[in-house]
Amino acid sequence: MLGAAGIAQAATSCPCGCRTQNGTDWVYRDGADLKQNGQIFKWASVNVMDLGQLIDRPGYAQTxxxxxxAWDALKAVSVMGGRVARIYEFSIYNSVNPTGDISTFHWQGPGKYNEALFQSLDSTIATANFLKVKLIIGLIDWWWWRGGCADFVQSVWNTIPAKQGWTAKSMDFYTDADAIAEFKNFLKWIVNRKNTVSGLRYGDDPAILAWELGNEAAGWNQITPPAWTKGIARYIKTVAGDPNHLILDGTIGGEYGLQNTDGSWPNPSISKWQYMLQQGVLSDACVDIFNNHYYSSQGPTDYANRALRDVAIVRSAGKPFIVGEYGFADKQSYDNLNSAATNNGVTATMIWNMNFHSRDGGWYVHSEGNGYLSYHFPGFATSNSSPFDEIDVMSMLRNWSRWITGTSFQTLPVPDAPDLSITSSSPRNMKWRGSPGAQTYQLQRGLNASGPFTVVASGITDNVPSGSTIYNDYGATCGVTYYYRLQACSEGGCSIPSAIRGPIKC
Incomplete structure (x- = not known):
């Protein structure tokens, strides 16, 4: 039994609550490093923004x-050696100025949460656990794309008679007492949710590497109030009941001058990093990881030197630093960044953004503008005039993941068998659900379900938008009944054949 001195020592050794879950699957912070089983834990991987909620399915809103x-996306991360995926923040409904149907948002108002979307997330988290891929889950977005800080405040105010009619601004999210109280309610509900697939409480699930306090919190030139950052981090780890997970601060633009909320510059000589040092945010025991995002629109494409400056500041405060997003530059800039990260203490780099196979066949595609699209693994050839370089970047990503983890390069494994069940009843309109890590497919045709089967085509690629026809079998004679099966292939070999699809005829 602890005496008074022992109780005091135990309390001070866990200022943010002592971890209640032990085991080999957990990632934890040890000073300026993350570790798993006593070994340094690093990664080079991808953002998969649609993994928490789809916005790129044609004909649908947020779904x-x-x-x-989920399996396709997370297996791709595993195959590339990525170890961790970062998914987008929870969508927030604005009851005053709605931007979509309320049924398409995670948070629908105070105390109202979308069970269908959270059950979808349950499945994703359970899959991540099975594949040993970790997730960074963001809690709220600064921006308005799927509803963010201003939308949250507006909906809270709409339930308070004295505040109805007020117009919320994003910074109100960090200062308004009613909004803060409601956000805490939401956080407590999240960490105590019981996964309907695995049965694990979110707060006890090692698949979740970190909760991110916000995506690009306060934008590029403002900053979250230090009291809010430290207070919410402490709340999650103590009152809400989750001392097990890491907290990632969502601040970006650390090297930028700090701007007032009205847009004025009180002291351009002080950077966000310097302010966070002065205010004790970087050293706060409850905030575990800090990050920055690198884009050509927000600074030079010399991402490597930007990362070196950032990691030096963050590690000097005794915390890990990750590059939470980077993109929209040439592949040499990416290569330089990952080389610098490997050798200079950066814990992780995460390129923006990868999409995955669609349930309707083909791939989800997201345009970022200026010739850039969401990546697809292991990548497809793009035109020589495109800055996108998908196949090269995805190939390099496999190298980067090995560099930063110190593991040997591996060829792509034999893929899972594809799913031909969604193809139409005609050989002229063939679709299938692809396999993660597959580079090509081989289609086989027979006159009977028992075979024999002959190869119709090899080297087929499925790089088409969701729901599109992947292959037309013009060699099939109309009026004749056929049976088909399909194999997924990579440099490691071809899968076992899919389940047979048939009889079909044109």
Whole structure:
């Protein structure tokens, strides 16, 4: 039994609550490093923004992710050696100025949460656990894309008679007492949710590497109030009941001058990093990881030197630093960044953004503008005039993941068998659900379900938008009944054949 001195020592050794879950699957912070089983834990991987909620399914708004799609995305991360995926923040409904149907948002108002979307997330987290891929899950977005800080405040105010009619601004999220109280309610509900697939409480699930306090919190030139950052981090780890997970601060633009909320510059000579040092945010025991995002629109494409400056400041405060997003530059800039990260203490780099196979066949595609699209693994050839370089970047990503973890390069494994069940009843309109890590497919045709089967085509690629025809079998004679099966192939070999699809005829 602890005496008074022992109780005091125990209390001070866990200022943010002592971890209640032990085991080999957990990632934890040890000073300026993350570790697993006593070994340094690093990664080079991808953002998969649609993994928490799809926005790129044609004909649909924000919708659920199926178990097949979660498997496809997370297996791709595993195959590339990525170890960790970062998914987008929870969508927030604005009851005053709605931007979509309320049924398409995670948070629908105070105390109202979308069970269908959270059950979809349950499946994704359970899949990540099975594949040993970790997730960074963001809690709220600064921006308005799927509803963010201003939308949250506006909906809270709409339930308070004295505040109805007020117009919320994003910074109100960090200062308004009613909004803060409601956000804490939401956080407590999240960490105590019981996963309907695995049965694990979110707060006890090692698949979740970190909670991110916000995506690009306060934008590029403002900053979250230090009291809010430290207070919410402490709340999650103590009152809400989750001392097990890491907290990632969502601040970006650390090297930029700090701007007032009205847009004025009180002291351009002080950077966000310097302010966070002065205010004790970087050294706060409850905030575990800090990050920055690198884009050509927000600074030079010399991402490597930007990362070196950032990591030096963050590690000097005794915390790990990750590059939470980077993109929209040439592949040499990416290569330089990952080389610098490997050798200079950066814990992780995460390129923006990868999409995955669709339940309707083909791939989800997201345009970022200026010739850039979401990546697809292991990548497809792009035109010589495109800055996108998908196949090269995805190949390099496999190298980067090995560099930063110190593991040997591996060829792509034999893929899972594809799913031909969604193809139409005509050989002229063939679709299938692809396999993660597959580079090509081989289609086989027979006159009977028992075979024999002959190869119709090899080297087929499925790089088409969701729901599109992947292959037309013009060699099939109309009026004749056929049976088909399909293999997924990579440099490691071809899968076992899919389940047979047939009889079909044109």
């Amino acid at each position: 659920t992710v199926t178990p097949y799609e």
